[in-house]
Amino acid sequence: MKAKPETIAYVSIKEYCFLKKELKGVVEASDFKWQFIWSFGKGTLFVNPPLGRALIEDALLRFLLKKDYELESGNEYRFTISAKF
16 A cells, blocks of 8 residues: 655744734745745735745645644744645
């Protein structure tokens, strides 16, 4: 039986501002690295650079929503994506 493809994504939270209702950080997966801003007050996620953004955007948003109250500025996290890239 073949193993399912997967990639580990590493998330580093740089800033968590309750006044702006915004979280800023960096996510790395494989050879890709993106900066993101999650405006949880507005329900929007911005990921830059655009190269490879489609690979990470949905998985990152699901992770952020799931771990919302556990995330702290300065901490690092990881999650698994069910795809190889």
